[in-house]
Amino acid sequence: MPMWIQLLLLAVIAIVLVMFVRRWYGVRMQAGKRIAFFAFLAANAWAVLRPDDVTWLANRMGVGRGADLVLYLLVAGFALATLNTYLRFRELDRRFTELSRTLAIREAELVNRERGLLQAPHEHPAVLPGSRLEQS
Amino acid sequence: MANSDVWVVIPVFNEEQVIAGVVGDVQQVFPNVVCVDDGSRDRSAQRVAATGAHLVRHPVNMGQGAALQTGLSYALAREGGRYFVTFDADGQHRVEDALRMVELARQGGADAVLGSRFLDQPRKVPAAKRVVLRAVVALSPTARRLQLTDTHNGLRVLTRPVAEGLRITMNGMAHASEIVSQLAKARARVVEAPVTILYTEYSMSKGQSLINGVNILFDLSVRQRG
Numbered sequence: 001m002p003m004w005i006q007l008l009l010l011a012v013i014a015i016v017l018v019m020f021v022r023r024w025y026g027v028r029m030q031a032g033k034r035i036a037f038f039a040f041l042a043a044n045a046w047a048v049l050r051p052d053d054v055t056w057l058a059n060r061m062g063v064g065r066g067a068d069l070v071l072y073l074l075v076a077g078f079a080l081a082t083l084n085t086y087l088r089f090r091e092l093d094r095r096f097t098e099l100s101r102t103l104a105i106r107e108a109e110l111v112n113r114e115r116g117l118l119q120a121p122h123e124h125p126a127v128l129p130g131s132r133l134e135q136s
Numbered sequence: 137m138a139n140s141d142v143w144v145v146i147p148v149f150n151e152e153q154v155i156a157g158v159v160g161d162v163q164q165v166f167p168n169v170v171c172v173d174d175g176s177r178d179r180s181a182q183r184v185a186a187t188g189a190h191l192v193r194h195p196v197n198m199g200q201g202a203a204l205q206t207g208l209s210y211a212l213a214r215e216g217g218r219y220f221v222t223f224d225a226d227g228q229h230r231v232e233d234a235l236r237m238v239e240l241a242r243q244g245g246a247d248a249v250l251g252s253r254f255l256d257q258p259r260k261v262p263a264a265k266r267v268v269l270r271a272v273v274a275l276s277p278t279a280r281r282l283q284l285t286d287t288h289n290g291l292r293v294l295t296r297p298v299a300e301g302l303r304i305t306m307n308g309m310a311h312a313s314e315i316v317s318q319l320a321k322a323r324a325r326v327v328e329a330p331v332t333i334l335y336t337e338y339s340m341s342k343g344q345s346l347i348n349g350v351n352i353l354f355d356l357s358v359r360q361r362g
Contacts, residue, residue: 100196104195108190117188118214
């Protein structure tokens, strides 16, 4: 009999890998995560109310004790959550970079105009206040 | 003035000792220089401000890739630029190499000219660097397809259409491979030109170490595909 727990854990690792190298979020992904979260809550409630069921499930999957099954699933869940956070941070980083770049270039155009390196566009006054670069 | 259609983009991070000299050398040949100060903690920005180079300051440190994209965006917004040169701030590149590469691009045979330290005299490159850089090239499918010998060379010449098409999203050091793969995707005509890297003690202390090679490989493995 195959060890179902092994298949399950390997499947989670595969999902993590795929998510890692693919840009894989959006409405469908968002909904999937929310459903998974509620399923997780429901499973928790079930396990609290009927711990013997967890042991029964563990035995069916080739794991000795219910506590071990919970631990394995926790590890898998932690990996997914970590990855999710990583992807979120990377997206935030991308937006932050865009924002900083826009500000930096706008500021630079003012500063370099004051330094006489850029022509002032006609619709703006030649010198705009509040952008003087501190000279050493 | 000669070369007024060329913009040189120099990302700067904590280079107060050398940056003014580097800008001075570059401006002997190329009048248009934009230095992107990537949140330096030293007085790099003030040094640049004392030269004739345009200065763009990142409010915080964001990485060399981000600085390059900022410099390119700034230079592309100026009128009259046709060739865009990326140039390292630590004095490891020679201006005459850049000039030769611009001339190559002017002849019209290439959309992008990339510097390579391995076309001529590869023995001058320190052994550890050679291993790292060769490994990065070997592991990059696009580098192999374009038959490049050195993907992590900071000296490049891009024509305007190619520069406009670039979207550098890897803020760290993996941007070099990202640039190459975007060039390949855009079907740009890419040629390499031999350049000499001046391995001074100063530039050696700042260059890409073995450890950095690991970071580059990690960044590339998790970059968004598609």
